[in-house]
Amino acid sequence: MDTNIVIIGAGVVGLAIARELSFHYSDIYVIEKNHTFGQETSSRNSEVIHSGIYYPYGSLKAKLCVEGKQELYNYCQANHIPHKKIGKLIVATNQYEETTVIKLYEQGINNGVSDLSILSAAEIHNKEPHIQATLALYSPSTGIIDTTALMKQLETDAINNGVNFVYRNEVVAIQKHNSGYIVSIQCEQQIFQFSARVVINSAGLFSDQIAHISGTFEPHYELHFWKGEYFSVHNGKHKYIRHLIYPVPTPQHVSLGVHATLNIQGRLRLGPNAIFLPNKHIDYSVNINHRNEFYESVSHFLPFIDFNDIEPEQAGIRPKLQKPGDSIRDFIIKNEYEKGYENFINLIGIESPGLTCCLAIAKYVKSLIL
Ligand SMILES: Cc1cc2nc3c(=O)[nH]c(=O)nc-3n(C[C@H](O)[C@H](O)[C@H](O)COP(=O)(O)OP(=O)(O)OC[C@H]3O[C@@H](n4cnc5c(N)ncnc54)[C@H](O)[C@@H]3O)c2cc1C
Structure with missing residues (x-):
């Protein structure tokens, strides 16, 4: 199947990216191996909207947290998503x-x-x-949020704007092909292929593996x-x-x-x-x-x-991205065009405050698409 954009992973980050891109592009597919969204890290966290204190000045974590917090409060208010700015x-x-x-x-x-x-x-x-x-x-300005309600709203917005969600399908291979990519997905014993101009790797715990199979991996991407x-x-x-x-x-x-x-x-x-x-x-x-x-x-x-x-x-x-003994590492969010992989966008190490940042990450990813 010919598509424009494939997003790997329907955690809170993949969902926010799908929603953001749906305002600008058509033919978007989200591929998720579980039966529905948010079955991994996005539903196993503290559900805190962080204010942006902990992260080194100038880091993506600091910048996207401060921006993302405000966007998230606005989005929650506009869509009646349960949240409280309790401090x-x-x-x-x-x-x-x-x-x-x-x-x-x-x-x-x-x-x-x-x-x-x-x-x-x-x-x-x-x-x-x-x-x-x-x-x-x-x-x-620190608060709490109902993460499941947030993810449901992001998915609904994306679907209403024409995004296609393909659940119970796992991305198993990615090949560079002409000016795009062939993404192979597996459902039970069957393999299907998508061709895509843009691939976004928001596969959470498995994002370094996706980088591996795409040819974009570097040693410092290891999770x-x-x-x-x-x-x-x-x-x-x-x-x-x-x-x-x-x-x-x-x-x-x-x-x-x-x-x-x-x-x-x-x-x-x-x-x-x-x-x-x-x-x-x-x-x-x-x-x-x-x-x-x-x-x-x-x-x-x-x-x-x-x-x-x-x-x-x-x-x-x-x-x-940090192993024992290392100091804090920043998010990796990168269009891999310098390696010859134009519009293959890796998001690796999206730990806390990834939930708080999700809407700001989505805008940042949009800005990276060539
Ligand atoms: C203990 C803990 C506490 C936290 N507390 C907070 C907090 O209070 N506030 C905050 O802002 N952040 C917090 N975080 C961080 C936040 O939860 C994450 O940054 C965020 O959920 C990451 O979302 P994601 O979409 O990148 O990843 P995920 O939610 O892991 O989603 C990735 C998706 O990709 C899918 N996938 C993977 N491989 C494939 C494949 N090959 N094919 C198809 N699909 C695939 C997975 O099934 C999964 O659904 C916390 C994290 C943890 C672990």
């Missing part, structure tokens, strides 16, 4: 953490997050009487899997906080630290931790033996949580 506190409980909080404040301001403030212990107590902290960074487990908090403890409460991030920014989030239904949960999966095995189990580790990592700033309040919930896997 977040990054808390310090000792002098070392206080220094980190101040550095994060400065980085956030540099990144264009203009509404940040530093709260004293007394001010923290006024906002959150049940937590313990000596200093906090307050981010009022590393880091599992993040969540535990839910019961016994009415969700009533004890009104904002999202985060500790300072882990060194090297492997994760934001086990934090407390409220979801749109008001459920309180802790997580995610960060467990390196050396053999890249997809494993979404939550280890009950990590309960104590979760309890201990939050008990100094969330003293109202008892050991018996927490239960294993779910896990997600971060598609990280």
Whole structure:
């Protein structure tokens, strides 16, 4: 079949790209191996709209997060997608953490997050009487979102604009052909082929493999899997906080630290931790033996949580470019024309804040098409 654009993957990023491109192009196909959208990382995350504090100045993560946050709030409002701008506190409980909080404040301001403030212990107590902290960074523009409702709306918009969704089909081969590509997809035992002028690789955890089969792979595109487990908090403890409460991030920014989030239904949960999966095995189990580790990592700033309040919930896997010992890496979003692969666009390492950035990523991808 002859098409104009093939998008690989119907996670939140592929869906946002499909919607954005549908305003400018026709003949767009989204190929997804699962039976519907968002069955992988996009439905296994904290559902937080980040404000843009954590990422190095000038990085795509910083730029697309600050832009994407505002676009996402506007889109949610226009389409009645459940969300709440509830704000977040990054808390310090000792002098070392206080220094980190101040550095994060400065980085956030540099990144264009203009509404940040530093709260004293007394001010923290006024906002959150049940937590313990000596200093906090307050981010009022952080929020929460119903990710499934967001993805449904993105898919609906794309379908209404003529995008075709091909579920239960896996991309298994890609060949460069004349000025485009032949994309082979497999459904059960059958193989079908699409020819496309533009191919967009938004395959999440498998985006480095797609780069491999297309011939566009480079060693620094290799992904590393880091599992993040969540535990839910019961016994009415969700009533004890009104904002999202985060500790300072882990060194090297492997994760934001086990934090407390409220979801749109008001459920309180802790997580995610960060467990390196050396053999890249997809494993979404939550280890009950990590309960104590979760309890201990939050008990100094969330003293109202008892050991018996927490239960294993779910896990997600971060598609990280960073392996153990590396420092933070930026998203790779690139038209591979310099390698001779014009209009083959790779999106690799779209970990957090990929959900927040999805609409801004989509516009950025549009700008890369030649
Ligand atoms: C624990 C955790 C917490 C997070 N918390 C947040 C947060 O609070 N806020 C935030 O902004 N971000 C957060 N993120 C990041 C966010 O979830 C991701 O950036 C985002 O979901 C990535 O979306 P995606 O569409 O790129 O990937 P995915 O959702 O993984 O979608 C990729 C799709 O490609 C499909 N696919 C793969 N290979 C093929 C193939 N060969 N053929 C066909 N289809 C294929 C897959 O089936 C999948 O559906 C978190 C991530 C994790 C893991």
